[in-house]
Amino acid sequence: MVRRQSKLSKVLLSIVLILFGIYAAFPIIWMLICSFKQNDYIFYWPPKIIDESFSFNTYIKVLTDPVKLRFFLNSYIVSGVVVVLTLIIGIMAAYAFSRYNFKFKKPINSLIVGVQAIPQIVLLIPYMGIIVAMKLFNTYWALILTYLVMTLPYCILMMTGYFNTLSKELDDSVRIDGGSRFRALWGVLVPISTPALVSVGLYTFMTAWNEYLFALVLTQTTNMRTIPIGINLLITEHNYDWSMMMSMSVLGSLPILILFLFFQKYFISGMSSGAIKE
Amino acid sequence: MATITLKNISKVFESTGKKKSEENTRTLAVSDFNLEIKDKEFVVLVGPSGCGKSTTLRMIAGLEEISSGELYIDDVLVNDIEPKDRDIAMVFQNYALYPHMTVYDNIAYPLKLHKVPKAEIQERVMEAARILDIEQYLKRKPKALSGGQRQRVAIGRAIVRNPKVLLMDEPLSNLDAKLRNQMRAEIIALRSKINTTFVYVTHDQTEAMTLGDRIVIMKDGFIQQAASPQDAFDHPANIFVAGFIGAPSMNFFPGKLLRQGDVYCVQVEDLIVQLPEEKCARLAGKDVQPQDITVGVRPSHINVDTGVENELTGTINVSEMMGTEVHLHVKSSGNDVVIIVPVIGSYASYEKYLRQDEVVKFSFTGEACHVFDSEGKNLEF
Structure with a gap:
């Protein structure tokens, strides 16, 4: 049944959507605006989008300060390694769940789902203990290992679901053509799973990039801090450097924004079409 | 290789x-x-x-x-x-x-x-x-x-x-x-x-x-x-x-295997046909005794209206015109029988087979019969 929308309802709908759009985008817009102002001008009333203090000074300061650049480097290292490890481990685990039958498959699967349901704050103290005991406190590995616990379940579940949609005859075919199961996975299944891999990869990167709580607790020295902590370090007892915080936030958001734009074209369905008769 | x-x-x-x-x-x-x-x-x-x-x-x-x-x-x-x-x-x-x-x-x-x-x-x-x-x-x-x-x-x-x-x-x-x-x-x-x-x-x-x-x-x-x-x-x-083999599938009739010395006959309802020599020889070689059997006949091996004594009768349920032949689905004493009638000659000669509820008489020869015992095994084997 097709119902024609009246003009009025269309206009109303548009207004509501625009209002929600502004509501959602406002913090980001305000972040951008503030990053170009000097700290003192931020609280002027009425607020101006661009005032006489407009400059790129805070950006230059951030990008020339070795301490702050180190925050970025740390975040890139931790997030990058987490993405790579999550995908490698997750893909192989998902393949096993999708293609093999083994003892305790269901309980293990339930456990993986269950891990996600536990609030992270509950795990903070046990992890702290484990990380200290493993002598990994204040290292990249402290963050990487804990982030893997957060990102792997999602990756395994997503990839298992995706692999289940791919015909087992593809694996069989590779094995007959002269390859191993390993070859079937990395040579055929993974290349045609790009849409799922991109979304899992992005989710993983965002999780690692944005994480605050564990980064705060499991690292100690300034040279090991990541961006979320680095931004927070700008809040001192006597001074809130808002414009600096905002410019760091903008720079911190950029990688995710760029990744989204870059990988957008991979979010297309039907990468596997043509393999199997539908 | x-x-x-x-x-x-x-x-x-x-x-x-x-x-x-x-x-x-x-x-x-x-x-x-x-x-x-x-x-x-x-x-x-x-x-x-x-x-x-x-x-x-x-x-x-x-x-x-x-x-x-x-x-x-x-x-x-x-x-x-x-x-x-x-x-x-x-x-x-x-x-x-x-x-x-x-x-x-x-x-x-x-x-x-x-x-x-x-x-x-x-x-x-x-x-x-x-x-x-x-x-x-x-x-x-x-x-x-x-x-x-x-x-x-x-x-x-x-x-x-x-x-x-x-x-x-x-x-x-x-x-x-x-x-x-x-x-x-x-x-x-x-x-x-x-x-x-x-x-x-x-x-x-x-x-x-x-x-x-x-x-x-x-x-x-x-x-x-x-x-x-x-x-x-x-x-x-x-x-x-x-x-399974052959399309349309073979027809099966409940019947009896009769024996007189080394000569075997198959009886379906009142129709009695003698099996050919080679079949008889195989059955005799195995000393098969008279018994209740299932008789299998392929649709293309059933003949219609040949005037043989004690022909079987049935009524046409559906007839499918295939061009060179007509497939008759016939109801006969509770059995569904498929008969293939070749289309030869004038329309008048096969027109009656295209009519629903038309009564047809049919029979088969001993060569066309396959005999299976009560367990479904071919008695010739």
Whole structure:
């Protein structure tokens, strides 16, 4: 049944959507605006989008300060390694769940789902203990290992679901053509799973990039801090450097924004079409 | 270029019960399968779904573990040899093409995995493409091809390696009827071009009859009969084979086997026909006693209105005009009987067979009769 929308309802709908759009985008817009102002001008009333203090000074300061650049480097290292490890481990685990039958498959699967349901704050103290005991406190590995616990379940579940949609005859075919199961996975299944891999990869990167709580607790020295902590370090007892915080936030958001734009074209369905008769 | 020997092959699928109260279930998919496939022979495994034909093929391929029994390829025991080391190729029902590769790369893939030099790969891919007439599609991805073209690529990928054995798992079942007939003819032609041993799985008896040197009819995991297509058609081992091979299916009538010395007769209702000498000799040789039997007669072997004494009668339920013949579905004493009446001569001569509820009289000769005992076994065997 097709119902024609009246003009009025269309206009109303548009207004509501625009209002929600502004509501959602406002913090980001305000972040951008503030990053170009000097700290003192931020609280002027009425607020101006661009005032006489407009400059790129805070950006230059951030990008020339070795301490702050180190925050970025740390975040890139931790997030990058987490993405790579999550995908490698997750893909192989998902393949096993999708293609093999083994003892305790269901309980293990339930456990993986269950891990996600536990609030992270509950795990903070046990992890702290484990990380200290493993002598990994204040290292990249402290963050990487804990982030893997957060990102792997999602990756395994997503990839298992995706692999289940791919015909087992593809694996069989590779094995007959002269390859191993390993070859079937990395040579055929993974290349045609790009849409799922991109979304899992992005989710993983965002999780690692944005994480605050564990980064705060499991690292100690300034040279090991990541961006979320680095931004927070700008809040001192006597001074809130808002414009600096905002410019760091903008720079911190950029990688995710760029990744989204870059990988957008991979979010297309039907990468596997043509393999199997539908 | 290989012989395949299956000795007492069985396959059991075990599934563990989810709860403690549930018992583990064992499904016998293939049972005590014995077959010798000769070098360059074209063997077709045929049977209804779930009869174990695909499982048998997958065991030959090495994709399915063998629960018990021995499998030899060229007299080498291959039970525990990986599929990649068996030198076999397989064409799948769903093509199983690699969607991210071009047609060329798809066909070249097995050669790449076997580390064949690049120049030779090029040569052999072109040769396979030429045989299958897909040279103009080599740069395309599988999704840009039609069903028939995809199946050709799948066959190309299988033959490019010159495998010892070529396995085909219902390769035509995804194609429409016209294309299926065309591809069937191409497979027959392909066979003369590549000298290798074929094992072909299908549920379609027409495919089995037209393609195979030998057909193996399976049911519930057991071989019912392994014979040449003509032999299986002429001398079915049991009622199942008799009903499965041939279209339309064979008709079955409850009847009696009568004996006078070495002469046997078959009685259906009041119609009594004498079996031909060779059948009588076989029955006499086995000293078969008079008994209740099932008489099988092929639709094309039933004659209508011949004026023979004590003809059977029935009324036409449906008649299907096929052009050169009419298929009559006749109700006769509770039996559904299919009769093929050839269309010869004027319209008037066969017009009555196109009328519903028309009464027809029919009979058959002793040559047309297949006699099965109460368990469905052919008494001549």
